[in-house]
Amino acid sequence: xxxxxxxxxxxxxxxxxxxxxxxxxxxxxxxxxxxxxxxxxxxxxxxxxxxxxxxxxxxxxxxxxxxxxxxxxxxxxxxxxxxxxxxxxxxxxxxxxxxxxxxxxxxxxxxxxxxxxxxxxxxxxxxxxxxxxxxxxxxxxxxxxxxxxxxxxxxxxxxxxxxxxxxxxxxxxxxxxxxxxxxxxxxxxxxxxxxxxxxxxxxxxxxxxxxxxxxxxxxxxxxxxxxxxxxxxxxxxxxxxxxxxxxxxxxxxxxxxxxxxxxxxxxxxxxxxxxxxxxxxxxxxxxxxxxxxxxxxxxxxxxxxxxxxxxxxxxxxxxxxxxxxxxxxxxxxxxxxxxxxxxxxxxxxxxxxxxxxxxxxxxxxxxxxxxxxxxxxxxxxxxxxxxxxxxxxxxxxxxxxxxxxxxxxxxxxxxxxxxxxxxxxxxxxxxxxxxxxxxxxxxxxxxxxxxxxxxxxxxxxxxxxxxxxxxxxxxxxxxxxxxxxxxxxxx
Numbered sequence: 094x095x096x097x098x099x100x101x102x103x104x105x106x107x108x109x110x111x112x113x114x115x116x117x118x119x120x121x122x123x124x125x126x127x128x129x130x131x132x133x134x135x136x137x138x139x140x141x142x143x144x145x146x147x148x149x150x151x152x153x154x155x156x157x158x159x160x161x162x163x164x165x166x167x168x169x170x171x172x173x174x175x176x177x178x179x180x181x182x183x184x185x186x187x188x189x190x191x192x193x194x195x196x197x198x199x200x201x202x203x204x205x206x207x208x209x210x211x212x213x214x215x216x217x218x219x220x221x222x223x224x225x226x227x228x229x230x231x232x233x234x235x236x237x238x239x240x241x242x243x244x245x246x247x248x249x250x251x252x253x254x255x256x257x258x259x260x261x262x263x264x265x266x267x268x269x270x271x272x273x274x275x276x277x278x279x280x281x282x283x284x285x286x287x288x289x290x291x292x293x294x295x296x297x298x299x300x301x302x303x304x305x306x307x308x309x310x311x312x313x314x315x316x317x318x319x320x321x322x323x324x325x326x327x328x329x330x331x332x333x334x335x336x337x338x339x340x341x342x343x344x345x346x347x348x349x350x351x352x353x354x355x356x357x358x359x360x361x362x363x364x365x366x367x368x369x370x371x372x373x374x375x376x377x378x379x380x381x382x383x384x385x386x387x388x389x390x391x392x393x394x395x396x397x398x399x400x401x402x403x404x405x406x407x408x409x410x411x412x413x414x415x416x417x418x419x420x421x422x423x424x425x426x427x428x429x430x431x432x433x434x435x436x437x438x439x440x441x442x443x444x445x446x447x448x449x450x451x452x453x454x455x456x457x458x459x460x461x462x463x464x465x466x467x468x469x470x471x472x473x474x475x476x477x478x479x480x481x482x483x484x485x486x487x488x489x490x491x492x493x494x495x496x497x498x499x500x501x502x503x504x505x506x507x508x509x510x511x512x513x514x515x516x517x518x519x520x521x522x523x524x525x526x527x528x529x530x531x532x533x534x535x536x537x538x539x540x541x542x543x544x545x546x547x548x549x550x551x552x553x554x555x556x557x558x559x560x561x562x563x564x565x566x567x568x569x570x571x572x573x574x575x576x577x578x579x580x581x582x583x584x
Contacts, residue, residue, distance in 0.1 A: 100381045105325040113254045116384045126252040126259035136392035154238045162211040167219035170344040177311020178215045181247040185211040213246040221267045222345040231350045237269040255372035263367035269359045276360035280336040283364040284317035287332035296387040296500040297321050297377045302555025314338040320554045322507045323376040326528020328554045328581035334364035378499050384449025388492040395428045396445045400438045400457035451495050517568045524551045534574035536567035551580045
């Protein structure tokens with residue numbers, strides 16, 4: 094099974110596209126801009142979903158489901174929200190088809206026009222806040238802590254599997270609170286939940302921060318974000334959490350009677366991550382041989398490949414391997430024993446390398462005689478011979494080792510690609526030649542931000558949180574600046 098992958102150094106974008114398809118994660122569909130997530134790719138998404146869902150429930154959230162269709166009038170109730178999504182909306186105008194009278198095929202029945210056009214959800218704030226109006230009367234009804242697992246549509250014309258597609262899968266949390274402080278705390282908490290998940294389970298280090306006014310979610314007062322750095326030096330927004338203030342409550346008239354009986358508008362948040370995380374996973378860890386998956390999210394954590402001549406040898410190997418499979422599974426590991434006789438061992442080695450299986454065991458006649466297994470780890474490509482009685486302990490310890498190693502490797506890359514600059518000339522040189530995050534002073538104006546974007550294609554990824562503020566002067570205008578911000582080219 095030849096991989097024939099373009100190398101990252103040769104063409105990173107092409108490498109990514111080829112890898113996603115050849116490793117059986119996803120493929121383009123018959124609908125332009127939409128993807129088919131294949132079983133192997135969906136298995137990774139299911140593991141992500143399960144862990145995130147657990148973390149959401151541990152922080153007091155419940156799952157619900159809201160309609161796919163949103164009346165057009167709802168979107169127009171919050172001005173900045175509709176402005177932010179207007180260019181990406183798919184619109185349903187009719188509800189019936191019919192056969193053309195001339196026999197040329199199926200056409201839209203013009204008599205079946207909807208009274209009000211429906212938007213295929215780009216995000217659900219409007220339909221959810223219309224619903225919350227019926228759920229909230231008193232402070233006793235608050236907080237509402239709801240999450241939805243769903244698909245959304247944003248009509249993208251330039252698409253790339255997982256990173257940007259017209260339809261994608263995600264979760265969106267929508268909470269309602271009695272006080273501003275409670276809502277802000279919720280938005281910050283969910284940013285931290287995302288950061289914990291991405292770092293501890295995906296093995297991807299992130300920077301936490303807030304977005305500038307121009308980069309905020311449409312209708313938000315504050316957007317908290319986590320930003321990751323890919324191996325080509327570009328940033329990727331891995332998750333966002335929004336403090337929406339009372340904007341949506343006012344737009345949809347969601348009020349509650351406080352403890353004194355006075356009517357107040359509710360405070361809101363929303364937050365989400367999507368299948369874009371799959372793209373982050375691929376681009377952060379993988380190499381020219383294929384995927385490198387963190388053990389916590391790998392659909393197959395251990396694969397065992399027998400090397401044999403004839404069925405008698407296979408039977409002898411299987412007799413030893415099958416109890417091992419049971420023992421490894423009893424440790425909570427997902428194990429595959431690949432004894433297909435339709436493919437040779439070399440093909441299988443190549444296949445599981447391409448698919449990023451963290452640990453591969455190989456066992457042949459000589460291993461049986463010596464009481465050993467060949468153990469190969471995917472992250473470093475190292476192999477060693479391990480005694481049969483030690484192999485379970487070895488494999489279990491490798492899970493932690495690999496998880497830690499790929500995180501540390503990504504962290505080292507990021508540390509090496511955060512560059513502090515003080516002049517605009519230096520900034521332009523670093524962005525063009527080195528890439529990565531560039532830490533620089535900015536005067537806080539949208540005009541300067543837009544100028545940098547136009548001239549360098551770099552954007553402010555975040556205003557970092559939890560870092561010491563250092564006063565200085567803007568690298569572009571020389572005006573005062575209260576702290577450094579992180580710029581990068583981004584996906």
